[in-house]
Amino acid sequence: MGKNDELSLGPTPSENGRTFPEGSDYPGANSTVTEHYFRWDPLDDPDFAHLIVGKGSIGGKGRSLLFAMAKLRDSREETLKRVVFPPSLFIATESFEYVLRQIPDLEELKKEEPEVIEYAFLQTKLPAEVSGAVRKFLEKITDPIVVRSSSDLEDSLKYSFAGKYLSTFEFNDGETPLEERAAQVEQDIKKIYARTFFPVAVAYRLKHGLGDDRMGIILMRVAGKWRGRYYYPTMAGVGFSRYYRRWTTRIRSEDGIIRLVFGMGTTSTKRGYARTFALTLPSLRPEGQNPFNIMRHAQEHFQVIDREQKSLVTVDVKRIWKDIFPYHSCFPEYAQIYSPDDDGGYFTPMSRHGSTIRSGEKVCFTFEEFACRSKHFFDRMKKLLALLDREMGVPADVEFAFHPSEDLVEIVQARPLWLSEQTQSVSVPDLESRNVILKADRMVTHGVKENIPYLVYVDHHVYAQETRFHDVARGIGTVNEALKGSRFILVAPGRVGSSNPLLGVPVQYNEITRCSCIVEVGFPKEGYMPELSFGTHFFTDLEIDGILYMPVYEGAKNNIFDESFFDTAPYALGSHAGIRIYSGSFSVYTDGDRNFGVVVADRVDEPEDGWD
Known part of the structure; x- marks a missing residue:
């Protein structure tokens, strides 16, 4: 693992079947800038080359994330110095091809049911170089980790592959023997490899006229920290440099938008509850100011990694708020108490010393005070998204976590946004x-x-x-x-x-x-x-x-x-x-x-x- 003259990121974009955008096909895209983005090679950057194991491509998610971090590093923007990415390991596609060579009749296997495909992949072995790198990573990281897909075709302006492959969370308790933790991660990697041939991914590629895909892998510490029995970031979400679905003409598409949740960001990519912020006017709400409607849209459940269950779980804030309250000095900035009445109800702030929740009341994550008190956060996110938009030459999106006590943003994904x-x-x-x-x-x-x-x-x-x-x-x-x-x-x-x-x-x-x-x-x-x-x-x-x-x-x-x-x-x-x-x-x-x-x-x- 590391920088090596023999290593490359595999075929050029055009060889992978991707063509660089042209103005007529991608309105507003800067073709020259975008071509530079696609040709950027993290192996040429000593800050990132040592994080990559094996030859070939590290896939779209991996390369885009490292490109974003390189541009943030080079920006010299003071506020962007508080934007980082979690400790990570990037496994190149050479490992995927090594596994494929161990499967006797891959074409026949592709016709089988998903469980048969996965079983075949689980019987294979990873390259010794990858197994060694996984163990070295886990020696240092004993917090929960996520094993993420990062395929070649995910590096695209037109196709997102969102939800088509697989990411898995591992509890990764430091008290569990290293070999046991490493074996589980290796199983996760092979399961992700198998998903390349699952019907949902095959159908998606077929529908869009795409060929076979090659899979890279990202091992990443989950953004967050332990708070009693639960591990999670204070907030997480997704952000976009352009906003194509405005609820008011007071917002311009280029102002940018974020979708924010309390806890793990997994809920921000699903059609559950989240707070939507226009970055230039964060106090505006798409649901309006009626307390009943705000309550209807407000998040009441969030996701954490549970120390007792050793897995990702969904918890109800009204049941555990007293357990987590001591860990969040600014909890009243995120949550309010909703009380019903004949006029649509009303919100009251949560006391920093605790509150009694009466029958019929709810604890809701409205982020009301956060919107008023955190101008620096919204300014930082706007600068971050504008920088990526400019450096990629097309609209950009990110997935992130925010730790208010450290005033720190962790980027877990950054990539070009599909063009609407x-x-x-x-x-x-x-x-x-x-x-x-x-x-x-x-x-x-x-x-x-x-x-x-x-x-x-x-x-x-x-x-x-x-x-x-x-x-x-x-x-x-x-x-x-x-x-x-x-x-x-x-x-x-x-x-x-x-x-x-x-x-x-x-x-x-x-x-x-x-x-x-x-x-x-x-x-x-x-x-x-x-x-x-x-x-x-x-x-x-x-x-x-x-x-x-x-x-x-x-x-x-x-x-x-x-x-x-x-x-x-x-x-x-x-x-x-x-x-x-x-x-x-x-x-x-x-x-x-x-x-x-x-x-x-x-x-x-x-x-x-x-x-x-």
């Missing part, structure tokens, strides 16, 4: 004589989809009474499968693709691959509210595949939810009583510059059979 259709112009036709059934006035994407033959609607009344939520999701998947060669609009209550089915239909992305547009409808009284999940894995897939999005709020000014249309127009039932399929001609027009989006029904035909 938001950069293109949209022309909305005259709608006066057309049947507008849905209208939105905030957070819309940018685009036009006309003459879509189907609209799939999830009845919010039926879904609210459902207990087997996943039956609804699978029913949507059945419709998606039946519509080979056709497209549809999906209209559903709350957050489509949420990890929490109480917030919305937990549909998986592979169940909506023929969807042209998702409309999330908010029903506050039923607890269903769209959410600005910019940056989650789910929304990254939507943007990359050009699936339009618009949220509609029932009863809100400048919004339309024509429920009478959905109740009176002819439809067919899907495999679940809550799924309706309308046939005809539907069109979507969304203009992110003006925060305007509509769905029009130009024709509705008699229903078809066979949707179950």
